[in-house]
Structure formats: C-alpha cells, structure tokens
Amino acid sequence: MPEAVAYSCCASAAPSLRHNHLSLSLQEKRIMSVTSTYTFLQGFFNGLFTVHNTAQAADQPFSRTFPNSSTMVLHRPNGEMLVDLGTLINTNENVGLVSKRLMSAGGAMTSELRVQGVQWASVPYFMQSPAAHMPMDMLTKVNFDFHIETPFGCTDVDGTISVFLFLFIDAQKHLQVRVDGTWLHVDGGGFCHAPAFNALKAAMPGVRQQVADLLPGLMAVTKNLKFNNLYYMPGNGFKAAGIAAQNASVDTAIGLISA
DSSP: OOEEEEEEEOOOSOOOOOOOOOOOOEEEOOSOEEEEEEEESSSTTSSEEEEEEEEESSOOOOEEEEEETTEEEEEEOTTOEEEEHHHHHOOHHHHHHHHHHHHTTTOEEOSOOEEEEEEGGGSTTGGGSGGGSOTTOEEEEEEEEEEEOOOTTSOOEEEEEEEEEEEEEOTTSOEEEEEEEEEEEEEEOGGGHHHHHHHHHHHHHHHHHHHHTTOHHHHHHHTTOOEEEEEEEETTOOOSSEEEEEETTTOEEEEEEEO
C-alpha cells in the first residue's frame, strides 16, 4: 500500500545556509512592461500551461487578477527582478549532492530536481497546522523521485521526496527563505517495505539540509536589496512578447519589485 508521511512541518527559524558554487538565474528586466495571461490546463500551477505576453507601451504597476479558476493575469512592471528558481536549483552539481544524501538510505534518484509553486492549502501537511500560513500563500516545492532495490522476494521501492520552502519579505523588506517542511511518499517493497521506509526516514534530515544549502546564491545576491512585493509565476517567468507553453510542475519563478 502507498504510504505518505510528513516528516516535519512549518519550521520557524531560517536554516544555516552554506556557500557553494551555484549558477544563479537572476535577471533584472527593465526592457518593457508586459501583461502575462496564464492559462492552466491541468490545475493551478500544475502541469502544462500557456502564457500569452502582451507588451505595454507605458510602464504599469504590478497587479494580479484571476478571471476564472484556470486563468491568472499578471501586470508586470519594467522594474521586475525575475528569479528562475528551477534553473537556480536544478543544476548537475545540486543533483549530485542530493543523490549522495539519498545513497545513505540505499536509494538512487530517478528524476531531476523539480521546482513547483504550491498554495499552502494544497501542501500535503496543511492539516497539521492550517494557521501556519494564509491559505492562498505560495510555497516552493522541491521534489524528486527515487528507487530502492530490495532483496529477492520483495518488490522494489519507488517514491517521491518533497521539501517545501517558504520565501517571504521580512519587516526590513529583505527577501528571506526557510525550509517549511518535508513530505515522503513510498510505494512498493512488499515484506521489505518497512526497513526501506525507515531507512528513508533516517535520511530525511540530511536531504532536508541539502536542499536548504542550495539557496545561498539567491540570498547573497538579494541580501542588500529591499523589496515591496514578491509573486510567483509558473515556468521560467518568460517575459518576451508572444505565446509559450511550459510545465508548471518542473519549474517556477518569482518576481520581485524593488522598494
């Protein structure tokens, strides 16, 4: 039977972030103001979506509307600072670091590091502490699939590990990030399910910390900057005029408006 367990939830203190060499996809877009219309084909910030960008002749302040349940419209000003979280996190170096943590449980990664925006009410451990965030607050889910080979007579174990990050602007108008919680989903294993599951639970603190260590580049670049607004966009934050189709389940971006 499938098994899913929330390993931890809603941390109140920011993790210790060590420096490593990250390629930061951070762009300050001052070319034009655009109106971006996102149409979600498989659910809000989930799966395939299209974005239609219309260039505006004059700059416009940021605003966000939801004409219907499958559409989000963002008015994005010239001064938007765009951060593609997927490109920042899903690097070969980072995949290798997370893989090493997983090896302690006898597992192997079978996917890249996926990055997805998720509303708090849709986070799997939401019911453990519903008031930890506002229902419409967005969190960043970093997740990946794994596989564990088991002894003869047992089916192999497959599953997904998800680490949820909370990005926010503090009272001093600086961007902050913390690990909010983790979620482990395990499938298969037969008679070997329990030992494999316990080994994965024991490895979770290391995986959690490794994901936390992926973000020092973002914090270093923005630590001396002040912002009034932070908002999520599915995909890589594509801003050129025109239409594009992307997958919101593997990449997400944030926009920052300077104070």
